[in-house]
Amino acid sequence: MTEQHFNLTTDPWIKVIRRDTSQETKVSLIELFAHAQDYRQLAGEMKSQDLAILRLLLAILTTVYSRFDAEGEAYSWLQFDDDTFQAIDVNPDDDTEESEMAGDLLATWTQVYQTGHFSDIVTRYLQRYADRFDFFGDHPFYQVTTQDYDALVPANKQVAKGKGRVAVKQLNRRISESANTPAVFAPKTGALKNQLPIDELVRWLITYQNFTGVTDKTKVVTTEKFSNPAGWLYRLGPVYAQGQTVFETLMLNLVLVGDKLDVTAVQRPVWEFTTVQEYVADRKKQAKPTNLSELYTAWSRILHIEWVDQQPNIFSAGIPMFAPEDTLIEPMTTWRWDKKEKQFRPAVKGLRSLGISMWRNFGQYVKVNDEKTERQPGVVDWLQKLKHQEETVIPDEQPLTLASVALISDGNATSQSPAAEVADDLQMQADVLFDPEIEDHWPVRIEDAVEVTQNVGTDFYHFAADIAQIRDIDSRDFAGKWSAQFYANLDAPFKDWLAQLTGHDNREVKINDWKLQLQGLLRQAVQAVLETSSPRDITGIKDSKDRPFNIFTAQSRLSYNVHIHLNLTKKA
Structure with a gap:
């Protein structure tokens, strides 16, 4: 077989x-960091892939x-190894x-942010660790060798036994097809589901x-079951800037300092461990990482690829994972307070919350009150720290976008x-997101506006x-469909209203503006329901107290x- 070569750095x-x-174009790691200012965004197969x-x-x-x-000099407070580039x-x-x-x-x-591009030290680091970013090398990127895999799994699950395999079509999260259940509406058919060019395989x-x-069953050997x-x-x-x-x-997501980050912790991404x-x-040990690099590169599986006729044959085995509860070092998540366990849990989205936009959960993304049971994402804390630095790097009028x-x-x-997959965003000016006012704090007033909007949504x-x-039809189904449409029609107007706010605005006037707009959107929604009315709506029925109940009541x-x-005030 012809020897394959693919290094993520070059x-x-x-x-x-x-x-x-x-x-759209494809770039290497070195090229991306050298010209990051020239690219608008990542553009992979899925938004979740881009986030990973x-x-x-x-x-x-x-x-x-x-x-x-920023000059590429090691900090004086580090004990540093010049050969390994490690602290x-x-x-x-x-x-x-x-x-x-x-x-x-x-x-x-x-200094890096104001310079507008990353410094050469990033390239030098990648060149030093190029062997760890080689997809086919002695330390294959995000994989393990046959020897390591066999040493970690039970004897009956070793590579030669052919068990514990994961198909390419299962790695591809646009297909996610197991060997048992075909993905009917997949973007590929038949054998093509298991064919990928190397660059796409790396991304997946x-x-x-x-x-x-959690469909795969093979695990590494441990003394305790998991x-x-x-x-x-x-x-x-997930949430990020x-x-x-x-x-x-x-840069906006490059959290270097935080109240839950230990600046004395040595960063240790997975590729810097000496061996698998x-x-x-x-x-x-299931110990929570003390540094972000290790957290960002945490594996859920050890993966080994056997290449047969230049096609990947992938073996997978699970490894123990630390618990997400109170892992407050994680900056890219919303949190909810578990009253029973007295701890913070990531606020994970489920199918029931599929249609709920970010703005409807505003308080999860921006801390509104000083309650100990409320916590905003670490990346928002970081942006707030940058905003309040003595040296202004984020001006008041700069729009900041939180994306999920x-x-x-x-x-x-x-x-x-x-x-x-659900993707959404919120945009606000920096002085609105981090309003220094106390009595008329914009985040508090925005949360109030969200509550009013939700109440009107409930009324509708x-x-x-x-x-x-x-009409004697299923009320939950009928009301659910119209409610979903109502909120869908509110989405863009509310986001536009939010994006146009400034720290100098009169809060009452701006909130009243939104209430008036909301009132107009409600009229449109009611009219849409009435357009489907019939004579029965006018004749009506009797309610539980034997009173007339029709479209007018x-x-x-x-x-x-x-x-x-709404409690509207008249416009001046």
């Missing part, structure tokens, strides 16, 4: 959109800039305070490690196969349910409830 595999031509690759890129940057400043220890000098270290990291971030391999289901875990990103409610370019997106055996031994990408499972505990749902009752009830919830 061979093109990352899909991006160029800013100058708006055309974004985190890999961030792992590289976090590793580099936690060791080197052996942090803060060897007892005179160096953690606040000074955090200051150095922020200074590095600021990274994605699979992050969004693994269940095969889902991929780490699959267990989160989205910039105007790939450079800006990477060492990495798996560390994972068997969720790959939602089928809810089946024995498979967790992908059922849907009940109105639609009343009409269904009058239903409208009257709606108007009364909406009047209370």
Whole structure:
């Protein structure tokens, strides 16, 4: 067989959109970091794939800039190995305070951001670790060798036994087809489902490690039993900052300092572990990572690829995963408070929340109150820190976009196969998102506006349910469909209203503007329901108290409830 070569540092595999031509192109890791400012966005097969690759890129940057400043010089408070480019220890000098270290990291971030491009040290790091990014080398990227795989799994699951295989079509999360259940509406048919060019296979391999289901049964040998875990990103409610370019997106998400981050922790991405055996031994402890690079590159499986006629034959075995509860080092997730267990859990989206837009859960993304049971995503804390630096790097009027990408499972505990992908975003000016006002704090007022909108949405749902009752049809189904359409029609107007807010606006006037717009959108929704009316709607029925109940009484009830919830003030 002809020897294959593919190195992620020099061979093109990352899909991006160029800013100058708006055309899609593929670039290598070195090329991406050298020209990140020239690319608008990542452009892989799925948004969730782009998120998985974004985190890999961030792992590289976090590793580099936690060791080197913008000029490529190692920080003075590091004990550093020049040969391996690795930090052996942090803060060897007892005179160096953690606040000074955090200051150095922020200074590095600021200098790189203001320069507008990444420094050469990123390329030098990738060149030093090029052998760990070789897809077919002695340390195959995101894979293990036959020897390592056989040493870690039970004897009856070793490669020669041919068990524990995962088809390419299962790695491809647009298909996610197991050997037992065909994916009927897949974008490929038949044998083509298992054929991929190398660059796409690389992208799906990274994605699979992050969004693994639990259909495969092979596991590494451990002293204590464990269940095969889902991929780490699959267990989160993902959120990240989205910039105007790939450079800006990477920088806004490059969290170097945070209240839950230990600046003395040595960054350790998976490829810097000396051996796979060492990495798996560390994972068997199920200890939560103390550094972001390790978290961003956490494997859910050890994967081994046997190449037969240049086609991949993939073996997979699960490894223990640390628990997501209270893993507050993770910056890219929303959180919810578990009252019973007294801990934070990632606010994972499910099929029932499929149609709920980000703005309807505004308080999950931006902390509204100082309650201990409320927590905003770490990346939002980071943006807030950048906004409030003495040296202005994010001006008040800069639009900041929070984006969410969720790959939602089928809810089946024995498979967790992908059922849907949801992508959404919110855009606000920096001085609105991080309003310094106390009494008239914009996030509090926005949350109030969301609550009013939700109340009006509930009023409309009940109105639609009343009409269904009058027509003697399934009220839940009828009202559910009209409610979903109502919120879909609110989506763009509310986002536009949010994006146009500024820190200098009169809060009452702006909120009243939205209420008036909401009132108009409600009238349109009611009119759409009435257009399907029949004589029965007018004749009506008798309610539980033997009173007339028809379309007019239903409208009257709606108007009364909406009047209370909107509490409109007259425009000056």
